[in-house]
Structures are given as C-alpha cells and as structure tokens.
Amino acid sequence: MDIEVANRASAVRTRSLIHRIIQELGAHEFFMLLFAAFFVVVALAAHSVVREWPQVLYRMLGVSIAIAIVNWWSSAKEGRRESAFKTFYIIPLVPIYFKTAEFISHSLHGRDYDSLLIAADRMLFGVNPTQWLAQHFPTWPALTEYLMICYSLFYFLPIAVAIELYVRAKKSERMQAESSDREQLRKILFIIVYGFLLSYASYFLLPSIGPRFTVHDFFNLSRELPGLWVTDGIRSLLNRGENIQPWMGMQDILRCVTRDAFPSGHADITLLSILLAFEFKTRVRWPIAIIGSSLIFATVYLRYHYVIDVIGGVVLAIVTLYTWEWVRDRMIDLKARLMVR
Numbered sequence: 374m375d376i377e378v379a380n381r382a383s384a385v386r387t388r389s390l391i392h393r394i395i396q397e398l399g400a401h402e403f404f405m406l407l408f409a410a411f412f413v414v415v416a417l418a419a420h421s422v423v424r425e426w427p428q429v430l431y432r433m434l435g436v437s438i439a440i441a442i443v444n445w446w447s448s449a450k451e452g453r454r455e456s457a458f459k460t461f462y463i464i465p466l467v468p469i470y471f472k473t474a475e476f477i478s479h480s481l482h483g484r485d486y487d488s489l490l491i492a493a494d495r496m497l498f499g500v501n502p503t504q505w506l507a508q509h510f511p512t513w514p515a516l517t518e519y520l521m522i523c524y525s526l527f528y529f530l531p532i533a534v535a536i537e538l539y540v541r542a543k544k545s546e547r548m549q550a551e552s553s554d555r556e557q558l559r560k561i562l563f564i565i566v567y568g569f570l571l572s573y574a575s576y577f578l579l580p581s582i583g584p585r586f587t588v589h590d591f592f593n594l595s596r597e598l599p600g601l602w603v604t605d606g607i608r609s610l611l612n613r614g615e616n617i618q619p620w621m622g623m624q625d626i627l628r629c630v631t632r633d634a635f636p637s638g639h640a641d642i643t644l645l646s647i648l649l650a651f652e653f654k655t656r657v658r659w660p661i662a663i664i665g666s667s668l669i670f671a672t673v674y675l676r677y678h679y680v681i682d683v684i685g686g687v688v689l690a691i692v693t694l695y696t697w698e699w700v701r702d703r704m705i706d707l708k709a710r711l712m713v714r
Contacts, residue, residue, distance in 0.1 A: 390445065392712060393444075393445065393448040394441055394444045394445050394448060395708060395711050395712055396448065396712060397444035397445075397447045397448045397454060398440075398444055398708060399559065399562065399563075400559070400563050400701045400704040400705055400708075401463070401559075401562045401563040401566040401567070402440050402444065402463070403704045403707070403708055404563070404566060404567060404570070404700070404701075404704050405436065405440060405463065405466070405467075405470075405566060405570070406437055406440060407704075408470065408570045408574075409433035409434075409436050409437050409470075410433070411574070412429055412433050412470070412473055412474070412477065413429060413430055413433050413434075415477055415481075415577075416429035416430065416476070416477055417430075419477075419480070419481055422480050422481065422483065423476060423477055423480045423481070424480065425476040425480070426476075428473070428476055429473055429476050429477065432469055432472070432473045433473060435469070436466050436469055436470070439462075439466060440463075440466070443458075443459060443462050447459050455542075455543075455546075455555070457539065460535075460539055460558070460562070461532075461535070461536075461539075463562075463566065464528075464532065467566065467569050467570075468528075470569070470570055470573050471569075471573055471631075471633070474573040474574070474576050474577070474633075475576075475616075475631045475632065475633070477577060478576040478577050478580040478632045478633075479580045479632045481577055481580075482580055484580075485580055485581050485582055485632060486579040486580060486581050486635070487581045487582060487583070487584075487586075487587045487634070488587075489579065490579070490581055490634065490635055490679045490681050490682065491584075491587065491588065491679065493679070493681040494679050494680050494681050497680065497681070498680065501584070501588050502673055502679070502680045503584045503588055503589065503673060503674075503676045503679070504588060504589075506673065506674055507589075507597065510674070512597070512598055512599075514599050514600050514601050514604075515601060517598050517599060517600045517604055517674075517675075518600040518601040518602070518603065518604050519667065520667060520668075520670070520671035520674055520675060521600055521603070521604045521607050521608065521671070521675065522603065522607070523664050523665075523667040523668040523671050524607075524611075524639070524668055524671040524672070524675060524677070525607045525610075525611065526664055526668065527638075527639050527642065527643065527668060530642070530643055530646040530647075530661050530664065530665055530668075531561070531565045531642060531645070531646040531649075533646075533657050533661060534561060534646055534649055534650045534653070534655055534657065534661065535558065535561055535562060535565070537655045537656060537657055538554055538557050538558040538561060538653060538655070539558055541554040542554035542555040542557075542558050557653050560649075561649050561653070563697060563701050564645060564649065564693065564694070564697045565642065565645065565646070565649075567693060567697050567700060567701075568641055568642055568645050568689070568690065568693045568697075569638070569642060571689060571692070571693060572636060572638035572641050572642070572686070572689055573638070575635075575636050575685075575689060576632060576633050576635075578635075579635045580632030581632055581634040581635050581682075582627070582630055582631075582632060582634055583634040583676070583677050583678055583679070583682075584676045584677075584678070584679055585675075585676040585677060586623075586626070586627070586630070588676070589676055591623065591626070592623075594608070594676065595608070598675065598676070614631075615630050615631040615633070616629045616630055616631060617629075617630055634677075634678055634679065634682050635678075635679070635681065635682045635685050636682055636685030636686045636688070636689050637672055637678045637682040637683045637685060637686035638686065639668060639669065639672050639677075639678070639686065640669050640672060640678075640682070640683045640685075640686030640687055640690070641686035641687070641689045641690045641693070642690075643665040643668050643669055644665070644669070644686070644687060644690040645690050645693060645694070646661055646665060647661055647662050647665045647666075648690075648694070650662070669683060
C-alpha cells in the first residue's frame, strides 16, 4: 500500500514538473521541439537510406533535453522567464538542426540536383551568373574581403535585432512604461527560428552543393577571388563548418560536404532580418540593411549559391512572413491543450 501511494505521489510530481516546463515554453521553443520530432520521424521512416539515423536521434534528443532543462530552470524562480539567458540560449541550438539536416537531405535522394539549378539559372539569364560575374565584375581583393566579412555575419544579423529589442524591453520594464517591445521580441524570436528551421527542412527537396564545386574550380577560389587579411581564414572556417578539411581531395569533399545550396538560407534569413529591423524601427536597421544587401550579393559573387538559390530564399522568406502567425497560433493552441491534461 505504501509503495502504491509513493508511486502515485511520484506520478503527480512528474506531471507537475512536465506541466511547469510546458507552461514556460515560448512558442518558438515549442516549435523547435516539434521540429526535432519531425527530423527524428523522417530519419526513422527512411532509416534504410538514412544510415546516420542514430546521430539524428541523439542530436535531436540532446536539443530537446536542453530546452526542457532551461525551461525547468526558468520555472524554478520568478523573473527567469524574461532573463537574457532564457531569451538567447537557443542561439547555439539552432545550428545543430543545420548539422543534423545534412544527415538526411542527400540520403533521401541519393543524388544532387545542381544540374537542375544550373539549368534554371541559364534559362533565366542565358549564362551561368557566377561565371559572368567572374568575367565582367571586378574581383578586387578589398571587395572580396568586404563581401566575405559580410557573408560571415549571417547568423549575427538577426541576433543584433533581437538584442536591441531585448534591451529596449528591459528598459521599458525598468521605467514601468507601456511598451510593445516584449511582444516584438517574441515575434522576432518566433519568425527567425521558424525561418531557420523551415530553410533546413527545404534542403530535403533539392540537395545541392553550389557553383564553387560544379561551375568553378574549388581549389582555385583563393587565387581567383583573393582577399586581403581575413578572407582565407574565414573561407577556411566556413569550409570546416561544411565538413571540408584542408587535406581533402575533391572525391572526399563531394562525399561529405553539406547539401545546403537550395534555397539560400543566407538570402532567406538576411531578408527577414532587414524587414524586421525596419518594421521595429531599430537603431541597427541601416547597418543591417547595408551589410545584409551586401551579404545577399556575396552569396553569388563568392560562388556559394546559384541565383535561383537566392530567388528560392526570397520566396521562402515571403512564405515565412505570410505563415508565421498561423503556425505560432497553432503552437499556442497545442500548448494550451497539453496544459489541461
């Protein structure tokens, strides 16, 4: 009898803990959990071709546990829900989805679709745009350096907007003034997380590696697009982020490089960052517009993307802006239903 009572008490405490965690979840965190489940379901359903399905499972389980722990921590003391840590801890978690998508995208198809994307560019422009740029556009080292720096700031643009909104919200709360800054912060967190994860799932459609491998000589990039001081270092760092090691030959590279060309997440998220920065009238809106516009051009100039990739990224940004509110409301509704159980 005592054991039965103890088990019931333990079950009640477990349900209480789960409810506390669910109550703390923001809509963007709830979406991240569902997306982790989506990645796992796809990997398990296609386990015969997605041989790395255990890595997908472990990574998504790790992300989900991290989200649960942070929200348990947030529920333990009043005020933590609006803390900087609770707001920005997801920053290192989002790239894990990117590195997990690479286990799935190419394996689902067993092939790349660069030839289709090259054909689309030629149909639209009559030429390969990256080759045309190489022949007709100046490749000054200073310009390459500037564009490489802009390209490397991709993840930091939406973070800059979110940080300003967070600071504004905290200032308004200290002054006990009526403000929409906190709601604006929630909005940008959801839109950016939604945009990132949607772009990662889109890689499943047409896995591709980009023109630096298919249209140009990858090993001649440093000679054809030289920079000044930091270009080679940034280029090497970005290569490592896509599993490319300096000692690899082309055969090794093509076997392991990330298939993330279409649609361009750089164009997608950067456009969202620019639009949101202006919508919320942030102080950083003009620097973000200048850097962001340069970044989008850099995706083609630096030969990371086909122009059709950029167009795909713009379309994805539009889809994100038109659907985010409906998706967020579904997250809130699902959370409410879980809370009443």
